[in-house]
Amino acid sequence: MSSGLLGAAVPGQLLQVEAVGLRFGGIAALQNVTMQVNRGELLALIGPNGAGKSSLINCISGFYRPTSGRVTYQGEDITGRAVHHVARRGVVRTFQGTQLFGSLTVAESLLVAREQRFSYGLASAFFWTPRTRVQESREREAVEEIIEFLQIEPYRHQKVGTLAYGLRKRVDLGRALALEPELLMLDEPMAGMNVEEKEDLARFIVDVRETRGTSMLLIEHDMGVVMDLADRVAVLQYGKKIADGTPKDVQNDPIVIAAYLGAHP
Numbered sequence: 001m002s003s004g005l006l007g008a009a010v011p012g013q014l015l016q017v018e019a020v021g022l023r024f025g026g027i028a029a030l031q032n033v034t035m036q037v038n039r040g041e042l043l044a045l046i047g048p049n050g051a052g053k054s055s056l057i058n059c060i061s062g063f064y065r066p067t068s069g070r071v072t073y074q075g076e077d078i079t080g081r082a083v084h085h086v087a088r089r090g091v092v093r094t095f096q097g098t099q100l101f102g103s104l105t106v107a108e109s110l111l112v113a114r115e116q117r118f119s120y121g122l123a124s125a126f127f128w129t130p131r132t133r134v135q136e137s138r139e140r141e142a143v144e145e146i147i148e149f150l151q152i153e154p155y156r157h158q159k160v161g162t163l164a165y166g167l168r169k170r171v172d173l174g175r176a177l178a179l180e181p182e183l184l185m186l187d188e189p190m191a192g193m194n195v196e197e198k199e200d201l202a203r204f205i206v207d208v209r210e211t212r213g214t215s216m217l218l219i220e221h222d223m224g225v226v227m228d229l230a231d232r233v234a235v236l237q238y239g240k241k242i243a244d245g246t247p248k249d250v251q252n253d254p255i256v257i258a259a260y261l262g263a264h265p
Ligand SMILES: Nc1ncnc2c1ncn2[C@@H]1O[C@H](COP(=O)(O)OP(=O)(O)OP(=O)(O)O)[C@@H](O)[C@H]1O
Pocket: 024, 027, 028, 029, 047, 048, 049, 050, 051, 052, 053, 054, 055, 056
């Protein structure tokens, strides 16, 4: 398996993780993990607590530098590249919990996200040139599109910190969408949600895939959600990948069942 000696993109493959290892002192958070995300697919990443799922997302998105191995995105070696570089290439992540600035309104918080990616420069914003004005109206339009898509119109001018948890998580998704991801990595987006909120968010995830063709890597503990949404499932345990296959195959895999029961296969 290779992304090509010259780093050429392999059709179908979007992201390639090759033999990635990550150590924190004596702890091996990831060991020799190899996996890929194909264009347009939703790959669920599952595993017991502490298995290394968030660490893997952090290695892909540039928050952590792998101790060994390689991460390739569309043929480009992005191992250890800075977060903003990876995000500009279209690889965007959300976090566990919420990462929102509670004092901003919903619309403001989406605008700030766009400015992070499509920054038109503080200087031109300060002097308010005609170019800035065109850009600004384009950004507002993009934000309105996301607000409409996520059906959060009634909350447009409400401060994010005052929203119910499920809505805050929806705004989190909106902030990620504002960065126009090609590969969206969702780190336990449904944690702490009630059934209705989970169903809502699952519907939006499906809609994002259908309307934008976004590829996704989803960390999720709720097996019902994983089985419903994923095309493929990769399983980590103690920093190692122990399974990779269709949801059905993985669900029936004795090694995976043992890992979830806490037994040692
Ligand atoms: N910044 C860090 N410093 C030290 N150890 C860390 C750090 N981040 C993660 N680890 C360790 O790496 C291992 C994997 O943790 P990680 O958070 O990636 O697992 P996870 O599968 O995402 O778990 P959870 O489902 O509980 O979120 C754990 O032993 C954790 O304690």
